[in-house]
Structures are given as structure tokens and as C-alpha cells.
Amino acid sequence: MNELDNTFADVVQIIEKARDNAYRKVNEELILMYLRIGHFLSDKLKEASYGDGYIDSLAAYIQRQRPGLKGFNRRGLYRMKQFYETYAENKNVSPLVTQLSWTNHLLIMSGSKSDEEREFYMRLAVKERYSKRQLERQMDSGYYERYMLSKNRLLPETLHTRQNPFLDQYVVEFLDLPDTFREDDFRRALVKGMRDFILELGKDFTFVGEEFPIQVGGEDYRVDLLFFHRNLHCLVAIELKIGKFKPEYVSKMDFYLEGLDRQVKKQDENPSVGLLLCAYKNDEIVEYSMSRTLSPMMVAQYQLQLPDKEVLRKKLQELSNLPKIEENAGDNEDY
DSSP states (O other): OHHHHHHHHHHHHHHHHHHHHHHHHHHHHHHHHHHHHHHHHHHHHHSTTOOTHHHHHHHHHHHHHSTTOTTOSHHHHHHHHHHHHHHTTOGGGTTTGGGSOHHHHHHHHHHOSSHHHHHHHHHHHHHHTOOHHHHHHHHHTTHHHHHHHHHTSOOOGGGOSTTOOOOSEEEOTTOOOOSSOOHHHHHHHHHHTHHHHHHHHOTTEEEEEEEEEEEETTEEEEEEEEEEETTTTEEEEEEEEEEEOOTHHHHHHHHHHHHHHHHTOOTTSOOOEEEEEEEEOOHHHHHHHHTTOOSOEEEEEEESSOOOHHHHHHHHHHHHTSOOOOOOTTGGGGO
């Protein structure tokens, strides 16, 4: 019966792959249609003989010819025009345009303030295959600003690559925590909301376990949360702290990473990475604490409410006025 089940699973996989390909093809044709209509409208409205009433008249004509056809009212047609004009001159995003749904395109166009931000969310949504809800959540949480601010932080040399997946600030607004809570409550809430936590971390993170045991010298120790990162090809230990960062946390994480590398890491995997997730941190204290450690480790803050995006944008603007850190070509692939 197991052999039969395997063959049945193969057939189901063929069906699912065909349906997925069909959906992508339909979506591609739909997006190309919107681009062509947008192009047509953009050109027509540049001509002196066509005024603002042209789109209103077109919308009314379409409704007479195709009653009940949705998305081709005045607002929808203006969106198609905006869609074409937004990406017509941007060669960087041309391969991405047909890989996103129209709903996600509308979210990105309405919620982004610059070409760079739009391109960032397009690449991120394609890479992570975001649904509308997931993309909306990332944009509401200021993911672009947090990512860009994190890239300007000084990182340990072992993590300073274009593949660095860590942020300087994580938002965990989905947790249903009381006003006062302990680290155990925090850990259990993250495990309970693991689907949303993975969305915040990135889908390359695969959950291994909570309170993961390490035994050294006959004594038991436990890592709060253990993940595996598919792209970095290494274990990622996360320690949770409900207070501010303290220097002694670094030596404890060093100890855990050494234990993971000796006892858990497989021969073909890269050295384990640590993430200390604290409620608050002072960057100078973090820099002093980590200046002599050789372990690949990051310290980040968590926030229990969605951040003020305008505050993040101002911080990013301030950083952009400073001398830029030279980055490797091809960093866009991080998105």
C-alpha cells in the first residue's frame, strides 16, 4: 500500500505543478494586459486632443460593451496608467513585473515612497512568494526601512556578506502577551506564533526546536530557539532577553555556539550563528562586548507593536546623508 501511496503522491504533484504553472501564465497575461492598457492611456493623454474626460468616457464605454466587468472603472484605468508609467523606464524590475499579482502591485505602488523601495518590495515578494496579507504586514512593519538601517550597522566580519539575513530590529506585534511577562512566556508565545515569526525572520529559516538541549561536563544547557538557515547552510541559535542587552550575554552565546558546533552541526554545514534578541540595546555597549569574540553573532532589538514608519524613514534619511558604506555589486539579490 505504501508503494501505491507513493505513486498517488506523484500524480498529485503533477496536478499541483500544472495548476501552479497555469496560474502563473494567467497572471502573466493579466499583468501584460494592464501594462498594454496603461501604455495606451499614457500615450493618449499626452495628445492635446484628449482631455481628462477621456478615461471617464472609456470606462463608461467598457461597461456598456461588457456589463459587470470588474476593474475597468475610472479608478482601475488610472491605476493601469500609473502602473505603466511607474515601471516603463525601470529596466531593473522588468523581469519581476509579471511574477507578482495585481493586488500585490497595487500595495507596492500605493505604499512605497521611492523607486528603490518599490524595487525592494517587488524582489522580496517574488523571492518569498508573499500573499497579499503577508506583503501588507511587511510593509506596515516598515520592513524596507528596518532592512536598510540594518545594512548600515557594523556587522561581525563572518556575517558581513550580501547574504546576511539578520535585521537590527524585529517586530513581533502578533504576540498575545500580558503587560508583564517572563522570558519563558516570550519563548512560548513565539513558538505558538511560529508561522508569523518565520514571516518576520524570513522563509529561509527552518524551525528546529525550543529549549534545545546541549550537555557539557555532565550539565544540561538549553538554547531558547534553534533554527536552520537554508541559504547560510548553518544552525542559528536565538536567545531571548526581556530586558536590555548585557555584556555577559555574549560569552553565554559563545558557549552555546561552541556546543552546537561540536555536538549538533553536521560536517558539511557552516559554523553556527547566534542572534541575541533583547528589548533594548546600546550600540556602543554591544560593540565593546563583541569586539573580541570570534563567533558569528548579532544583537537585535524586538518591538511588540508596529513601528512608526515615519520615524524609521527619518532615521534612514539621516543615514543616507552620511558617507555611504561601500557594498558588493549584486546586493539587490538579498531582496
